Every structure is written in C-alpha cells, then in structure tokens.
Amino acid sequence: MSHAEIEIERRDRVTHGDYIAKLDTSDSTAKLSWTDRQGVRHAEHTFVPPEARGKGVAEALVKALVADARQEGFKIAPDCSYVERYFDRHKDLSDLRA
Template identity: 35%
Template sequence: MASVTPPGLAYEVEHLPDQHRFQARVRGELAVLDYTLEDGQMVITHTGVPEAIAGRGIAGELTKVALRHARDNHYTVVPDCEYAQHFFENHTEYDDLLAP
C-alpha cells in the first residue's frame, strides 16, 4: 500500500491485486483504477473518480502508483482508457513504460 498526501487531502492508495485494482477512499467516495495483466503488459482499462472528489489530482495519483507498480514488476503499459491515454500524453517521463 502506498501513502499519498496531496495538498489538503490525506488518503492511501490501496492495491487489490486479486481484483486488478488500485483504489483510494476520499471523504467517503471511492476512486479506482482498474487494469488487466496479459503477457507482461498492464492494460489500464478504467480510471474513475466520483464527481464529489474530482479535480483534486486523485486519478493522477492512482495512475502514478499503478505505473510505479508496473515499473517495479517490469511490465509494459497499455493505456486503454481515455484518462490513462491523456495522462501519458502529459507525462512523458513514463514513456519508457509504454508497450510497443
């Protein structure tokens, strides 16, 4: 489990490997990043943050924790959801993780 503390919020990003999910509960709301694993690739299939807690960088933190996990486990990443695609466009420091 990774602790993340953005300004004004304190929450933990939890990894649930059996469910292929990273999640964070913030102010009673559940934000998630879902993925699949296939042939050494982490496919990010869904990132969701409820409107009540949107705009606080939570999806970005979930993605960063997931990408650290991918890097630590030598996975390449396929950003299959719209948010993950946008994240990679704006964070070129993770380009080395992109699947060919």
C-alpha cells in the same frame, strides 16, 4: 487534498486488479482497474466520483500504477482515456508504455 493524503490500496488478483483510493469526502471510492495480458497491464478504467474530481485523485491512482510498473518491470497499455492523456503529458514515461 494533497497526494500525501490520498491512500491507495492495491487489490491484485494475478490477471487483473484495482488501485483504490479511499475518499475522505464520501463513502465512495475512486478506482483504476487493470487486466494483465501477456505481461502488459491494460489500464482499462479510471473512475473518480464527481464530488472528488479535480483533486488529483485520478493522478495519484495512475502514479501508483506507474510506480509498480517501474518496480515490477511490466508495461502499461493506456486503454483508458485518462491514463492515455497522462502518458501523453508525461513523455518520460514512454519506456513504460506498451
């Protein structure tokens, strides 16, 4: 599964929302959940079903969040351990980190 094949749906409910990846392999979905606090999106939880792990799904979810942060001008607080590790590995994103 390449990143191009991972379709991300954004569900934005103003103060919170999700980035959802529909998975070909199962009926389940992968999800990155966030909550907005004073203009900072707190990435609180990233979940990928066990059968879909290791295929770049979580990374695609974080990249969608990062792309929106660049476009919309908000900062990201990586409260979730996966998002925190992603930011630690990608130092070029430090300007987006809250």
